[in-house]
Amino acid sequence: MPLLVxxxxxxxxxxxxxxxxxxxxxxxxxxxGNDMVVVVSAMGGETNRLVELARQxxxxxxxxxxxxxxxxxxxxxxxxxxxxxxxxxxxxRSYTGAQARIMTDSSHNKARIKSIDNVKMxxxxxxxxxxxxxxxxxxxxxxxxxxxxxxxxxTTGVALAAALKADECQIFTDVDxxxxxxxxxxxxxxxxxxITFEEMLELASLGSKVLQIRAVEFAQKYQVPLRVxxxxxxxxxxxxxxxYGTDKTMEQALISGIAFNRDEAxxxxxxxxxxxxxxxxxxxxISDANIEVDxxxxxxxADGTTDFTFTVHRNDFDTALEALEQTxxxxxxxxxxxxxxxxxxxxxxxxxxxxxxxxxxxxxxxATEGINILMISTSEIKISVVVDEKYxxxxxxxxxxxxxxxxxx
Amino acid sequence: MPLLVxxxxxxxxxxxxxxxxxxxxxxxxxxxGNDMVVVVSAMGGETNRLVELARQxxxxxxxxxxxxxxxxxxxxxxxxxxxxxxxxxxxxRSYTGAQARIMTDSSHNKARIKSIDNVKMxxxxxxxxxxxxxxxxxxxxxxxxxxxxxxxxxTTGVALAAALKADECQIFTDVDxxxxxxxxxxxxxxxxxxITFEEMLELASLGSKVLQIRAVEFAQKYQVPLRVxxxxxxxxxxxxxxxYGTDKTMEQALISGIAFNRDEAxxxxxxxxxxxxxxxxxxxxISDANIEVDxxxxxxxADGTTDFTFTVHRNDFDTALEALEQTxxxxxxxxxxxxxxxxxxxxxxxxxxxxxxxxxxxxxxxATEGINILMISTSEIKISVVVDEKYxxxxxxxxxxxxxxxxxx
Numbered sequence: 044m045p046l047l048v049x050x051x052x053x054x055x056x057x058x059x060x061x062x063x064x065x066x067x068x069x070x071x072x073x074x075x076g077n078d079m080v081v082v083v084s085a086m087g088g089e090t091n092r093l094v095e096l097a098r099q100x101x102x103x104x105x106x107x108x109x110x111x112x113x114x115x116x117x118x119x120x121x122x123x124x125x126x127x128x129x130x131x132x133x134x135x136r137s138y139t140g141a142q143a144r145i146m147t148d149s150s151h152n153k154a155r156i157k158s159i160d161n162v163k164m165x166x167x168x169x170x171x172x173x174x175x176x177x178x179x180x181x182x183x184x185x186x187x188x189x190x191x192x193x194x195x196x197x198t199t200g201v202a203l204a205a206a207l208k209a210d211e212c213q214i215f216t217d218v219d220x221x222x223x224x225x226x227x228x229x230x231x232x233x234x235x236x237x238i239t240f241e242e243m244l245e246l247a248s249l250g251s252k253v254l255q256i257r258a259v260e261f262a263q264k265y266q267v268p269l270r271v272x273x274x275x276x277x278x279x280x281x282x283x284x285x286x287y288g289t290d291k292t293m294e295q296a297l298i299s300g301i302a303f304n305r306d307e308a309x310x311x312x313x314x315x316x317x318x319x320x321x322x323x324x325x326x327x328x329i330s331d332a333n334i335e336v337d338x339x340x341x342x343x344x345a346d347g348t349t350d351f352t353f354t355v356h357r358n359d360f361d362t363a364l365e366a367l368e369q370t371x372x373x374x375x376x377x378x379x380x381x382x383x384x385x386x387x388x389x390x391x392x393x394x395x396x397x398x399x400x401x402x403x404x405x406x407x408x409x410a411t412e413g414i415n416i417l418m419i420s421t422s423e424i425k426i427s428v429v430v431d432e433k434y435x436x437x438x439x440x441x442x443x444x445x446x447x448x449x450x451x452x
Numbered sequence: 453m454p455l456l457v458x459x460x461x462x463x464x465x466x467x468x469x470x471x472x473x474x475x476x477x478x479x480x481x482x483x484x485g486n487d488m489v490v491v492v493s494a495m496g497g498e499t500n501r502l503v504e505l506a507r508q509x510x511x512x513x514x515x516x517x518x519x520x521x522x523x524x525x526x527x528x529x530x531x532x533x534x535x536x537x538x539x540x541x542x543x544x545r546s547y548t549g550a551q552a553r554i555m556t557d558s559s560h561n562k563a564r565i566k567s568i569d570n571v572k573m574x575x576x577x578x579x580x581x582x583x584x585x586x587x588x589x590x591x592x593x594x595x596x597x598x599x600x601x602x603x604x605x606x607t608t609g610v611a612l613a614a615a616l617k618a619d620e621c622q623i624f625t626d627v628d629x630x631x632x633x634x635x636x637x638x639x640x641x642x643x644x645x646x647i648t649f650e651e652m653l654e655l656a657s658l659g660s661k662v663l664q665i666r667a668v669e670f671a672q673k674y675q676v677p678l679r680v681x682x683x684x685x686x687x688x689x690x691x692x693x694x695x696y697g698t699d700k701t702m703e704q705a706l707i708s709g710i711a712f713n714r715d716e717a718x719x720x721x722x723x724x725x726x727x728x729x730x731x732x733x734x735x736x737x738i739s740d741a742n743i744e745v746d747x748x749x750x751x752x753x754a755d756g757t758t759d760f761t762f763t764v765h766r767n768d769f770d771t772a773l774e775a776l777e778q779t780x781x782x783x784x785x786x787x788x789x790x791x792x793x794x795x796x797x798x799x800x801x802x803x804x805x806x807x808x809x810x811x812x813x814x815x816x817x818x819a820t821e822g823i824n825i826l827m828i829s830t831s832e833i834k835i836s837v838v839v840d841e842k843y844x845x846x847x848x849x850x851x852x853x854x855x856x857x858x859x860x861x
Contacts, residue, residue, distance in 0.1 A: 059508040093528070099468040100532050101539040108538070111546050112531035115524035119502070122521035123509050129517070130510040137520050141550065142595055186551055 046168070046209045047072055050082040050178065050200035054217050055274035056120050057087030065274070066127035068215075073133065073173060080164065080174045080207060082200040083124055085116025106151045110180075110190045114140065117177035117196070125175045135173040138164065140180030140188070145199065147181035147189045154181060154189035156198065159206035168207075176203060197258035205265035212262065212269050213280075214254060219273035220281035221246065221253055223448040224301040228439045231449045235299060237282045242299045245391040245425045259283065297401060298392030301442050307337065307387045308360035309418060309429055310353055310367050314377025317349040324374060325351050328366045334359040338387070338420045338427060348377070352418055354429065357383050385417060386435045389427040390442060402426050408445035414438050454619045455577070456481055459491040459587060459609030463626050464683035465529050466496030474683070475536035477624075482542065482582060489573065489583045489616060491609040492533055494525025515560045519589075519599045523549065526586035526605070534584045544582040547573065549589030549597070554608065556590035556598045563590060563598035565607065568615035577616075585612060606667035614674035621671065621678050622689075623663060628682035629690035630655065630662055632857040633710040637848045640858045644708060646691045651708045654800040654834045668692065706810055707801030710851050716746065716796045717769035718827060718838055719762055719776050723786025726758040733783060734760050737775045743768040747796070747829045747836060757786070761827055763838065766792050794826060795844045798836040799851060811835050817854035823847050 049069060056062050065083075073079050085093075093112050097104035121137035128135035144160035164174050178196025181189050191198050197214055204212035220234040221243065238246075240263035244256060253271055262269040262283065272280030315321055322341065329336055339353045355363045360383040371379045395401040405426055409416060414437065418429035430438055443449065458478060465471050474492075482488050494502075502521050506513035530546035537544035553569035573583050587605025590598050600607050606623055613621035628643060630652065635641040647655075649672035653665060662680055671678040671692065681689030724730055731750065738745055748762045764772045769792040780788045804810040814835055818825060823846065827838035839847055852858065 059505065062509065096468065096528070096532060097535060100471065100535045104535055108531045108534045108544075108546055111534070111548070112528055115527045118524045118527070119505070119521055122517045123505060125517045125520070126506060126509045126513055135517075137517055139520070139597075142597075188548075188551075 044076060044078050045211075046078040046080065046207060048080045048082065048200050048204040048207065048209045048212045049215060050196055050213070051084065051215045051274060052196065052217075053084040053087040053090070055215050056083050056085075056124070059123070061274075062086075062120070062123050063127050065215075066124060066131060068274075069128065069173060070131060070133055078168045080168070080176065080203055080209065081124065082176050082178045082196055082203060083117060083120040084178050084196040085113075086120055089116040089119070107187060110151050110188050113190055114177065114180040114188050117179055121175045121177045125173075128173050128175070133173055134171060135175055136167050137175045137177075139177050140199075141182040141186065143176050143203075145176075145181035145202070147183055147191070149183040149185070149187065149189065151187075151189055153192040154183070156181060156191070156202045159202060161203075161206045164203075164207065195255070195257075197255040198261055201258045201261045201265070201267050201269065204267045205261070209267070212267050214258070214269065214271050215274040216253065216271060217274065218253060218271070219276050219278040220271050221283070222300065224439055224443050225303070228303070228436050229301075229443045232443065233449060234278070235281050236279065237284060238299055239393050240283055240285060241424055242391050242393055243283045245389070245422075246300055246302050254283075297394045298390045298446050298448070299394070300391050301439055301446075301448070302389045302391060303435060303439055304337075304387045305432065305435065306357045307354045307385055307429065308357045308363075308381065308383035309385050310355065310360075310363055310379070310381045311350065312352075312367055312371055312374075312376050312379050313350045314348040315351060315371075315374050317343065317347055321349065321374075322351070325367070325370055326353065328370055329353075329355070329363055332359075332362055332366050334363050334366075338418065338429070340418055340420055354385075354387065354418070382417070384432045385429050386432045387427050387429050388435070388438050388442065389425050390446065391425045393424050395424060395426070404445070405442065408441050409438060412437055412441045414441075453485060453487045455487040455489065455616060457489045457491065457609050457613040457616065457618045457621045458624060459605055459622070460493065460624045460683060461605065461626075462493040462496040462499070464624050465492050465494075465533070468532070470683075471495075471529070471532050472536050474624075475533060475540060477683075478537065478582060479540060479542055487577045489577070489585065489612055489618065490533065491585045491587045491605055491612060492526060492529040493587050493605040494522075495529055498525040498528070516596060519560050519597050522599055523586065523589040523597050526588055530584045530586045534582075537582050537584070542582055543580060544584055545576050546584045546586075548586050549608075550591040550595065552585050552612075554585075554590035554611070556592055556600070558592040558594070558596065558598065560596075560598055562601040563592070565590060565600070565611045568611060570612075570615045573612075573616065604664070604666075606664040607670055610667045610670045610674070610676050610678065613676045614670070618676070621676050623667070623678065623680050624683040625662065625680060626683065627662060627680070628685050628687040629680050630692075631709065633848055633852050634712070637712070637845050638710075638852045641852065642858060643687070644690050645688065646693060647708055648802050649692055649694060650833055651800050651802055652692045654798070654831075655709055655711050663692075706803045707799045707855050707857070708803070709800050710848055710855075710857070711798045711800060712844060712848055713746075713796045714841065714844065715766045716763045716794055716838065717766045717772075717790065717792035718794050719764065719769075719772055719788070719790045720759065721761075721776055721780055721783075721785050721788050722759045723757040724760060724780075724783050726752065726756055730758065730783075731760070734776070734779055735762065737779055738762075738764070738772055741768075741771055741775050743772050743775075747827065747838070749827055749829055763794075763796065763827070791826070793841045794838050795841045796836050796838050797844065797847050797851065798834050799855065800834045802833050804833060804835070813854070814851065817850050818847060821846055821850045823850075 125135040125137040147154035178199040534544040534546040556563035587608040678692040
């Protein structure tokens with residue numbers, strides 16, 4: 044019998060009515076002839092409520108006891124879902140992370156899964172039971188309760204699918220799949236039937252927050268077919284896999300989607316001497332200030348000096364600018380400038396590997412619309428440009444149209 | 453170093469402020485030179501909230517999954533209390549029932565403790581940590597989560613005290629000890645410094661709901677000195693022990709306290725033939741209807757027949773009366789009567805064992821007040837009478853005064 048692992052997030056189990064709807068959905072897959080393992084998050088809002096309780100005791104609450112507290116959230120959901128399944132006449136059994144023997148390291152609040160002992164769950168499946176597992180949690184070798192960090196329930200689902208050799212891991216969420224771009228910006232955005240792991244990783248890290256990056260990496264590593272579906276609408280969702288699906292095998296699409304990020308800010312230091320170690324001297328103090336750097340571009344400038352530009356989260360702009368000005372003084376740079384009214388737009392596609400001219404087509408489309416490009420960065424399967432924030436919608440729509448993403452290729 | 457096990461109930465940990473007050477209290481005992489193990493219940497109201505969630509899914513919710521759900525309540529409290537202790541600079545570690553290896557049988561919702569593996573807790577204590585344990589919960593041999601039934605946290609406290617060979621188990625509650633009678637009825641009721649296990653059992657089962665009977669029995673069996681104290685007021689509370697304390701050793705009090713029960717109803721069947729098996733024929737149908745019988749009195753009646761009287765909870769009166777009328781027909785009894793406006797008043801005291809005349813003194817006191825006794829039942833350390841409910845307060849006060857309970861003996 045095929046084995047499915049299904050994961051339902053906090054919104055999908057946010058009330059008793061929704062938990063009952065999840066039970067009905069799981070049963071429909073069960074009746075279709077599948078063995079079922081279901082991973083659930085805490086009911087929507089519950090984790091925040093628990094965090095708030097912890098903060099009242101200790102504003103800096105973290106570590107072991109925070110994990111003991113937070114894991115109660117999923118434990119409530121597994122019990123309620125198992126009850127709902129049994130009420131409907133389907134034998135079910137719930138597992139906390141500890142009971143599922145989801146063994147992790149001891150990094151409380153951000154533990155990594157090391158192994159899963161699937162003997163008991165496999166036995167339950169053999170006896171026809173539906174297995175319900177608490178997402179986001181595990182235990183270390185000393186039986187201390189750990190959590191995988193926020194959103195870790197996706198990772199639990201994928202890890203269980205890998206351990207149990209499931210045929211598919213299905214992540215139910217409030218969107219019905221991965222789109223060519225954000226439908227709020229481009230109403231004609233189209234849901235993709237399939238996408239590769241690599242593309243998904245680029246899209247996820249670029250702002251299409253459908254799945255946890257960690258879960259995608261995990262699925263890629265263990266070759267677990269991963270599907271994103273809507274909890275609330277009937278649709279096939281998007282299958283994330285190593286191979287292209289039917290909509291791409293015949294004539295490969297050049298690009299799969301367009302991602303964007305509104306929260307960027309750009310910083311530039313001009314006229315620093317072009318010597319070894321200069322990048323470290325500039326980025327080091329930014330990292331030391333705990334600021335994450337996104338794009339980095341270095342150009343050769345005039346008279347043996349170099350110009351160096353990078354982007355950070357908009358919230359970090361002021362701190363980064365201050366640090367950069369210190370660095371400029373120390374390095375005797377000509378000038379420092381910054382712009383926190385910029386956005387990043389990226390096109391992503393495995394198809395661009397084998398097609399020349401994608402970049403120039405992208406620049407042409409943007410030029411036609413009169414959009415000035417402030418910064419460019421490329422990788423094997425994506426090209427990102429930084430533009431003034433006022434061009435975000437125009438740029439995304441023009442690229443979506445220009446690369447013909449509206450119609451199925 | 454002396455080892456104390458302290459247990460705090462739902463009211464005592466009902467808010468963040470109260471959990472912090474518990475942390476301060478525990479620390480004061482720690483600073484006084486004790487090793488500390490703390491058992492806590494779910495925050496007041498939390499268990500009811502969880503039960504309500506379960507009922508929405510399944511009005512008959514019970515068994516394995518209900519235990520998975522309910523045990524989250526105490527898990528929240530142990531985490532918050534451990535955080536509060538650590539915030540104050542006192543190393544602490546929380547334990548769920550499973551982590552504390554509180555091994556039970558597999559009777560979900562009403563499991564019995566079989567053993568406790570104290571190795572890890574003992575190790576924590578040696579390292580100077582305060583150990584915080586979730587009350588009310590355990591695991592069976594298959595690692596299924598179990599609960600001990602409502603109020604089981606007292607039992608957890610006593611069981612831990614026995615397993616860890618604690619010097620005392622202290623139960624903090626919203627009353628500051630065991631009283632000679634209910635202060636709401638007799639304002640001059642006095643807190644007892646000590647009471648024996650046997651007396652406590654009689655008082656508890658008679659309506660002085662200070663401690664779970666199970667916990668008292670457990671403490672008696674394992675000879676764990678048990679103390680009831682107030683969470684909110686400073687007082688020595690009442691020590692429950694095998695031996696009399698200082699207030700009784702010199703001149704033993706005749707009785708320790710006066711219990712009463714307002715929820716009784718009385719049923720009588722008159723003129724049944726006095727033959728073997730008659731008691732079973734009468735009480736059998738009552739038990740079959742799942743009604744608990746409290747007092748049972750049988751008298752020899754006129755002309756070789758017998759009169760049989762028993763009491764039940766007032767809520768069960770109508771059902772019991774109906775069953776008894778059926779029985780009366782079958783047995784050709786003369787008459788059935790009932791009264792649901794009665795109460796039971798009992799005097800309890802180990803002292804009465806060695807003193808004759810206690811019963812007659814009790815009857816004399818009641819007679820002086822013109823209180824008619826409807827039914828009498830005696831055991832080695834208690835005498836119970838049933839009277840019209842209008843005499844409850846008068847009877848309790850008269851006995852309290854007549855047996856000189858106001859002043860310390």
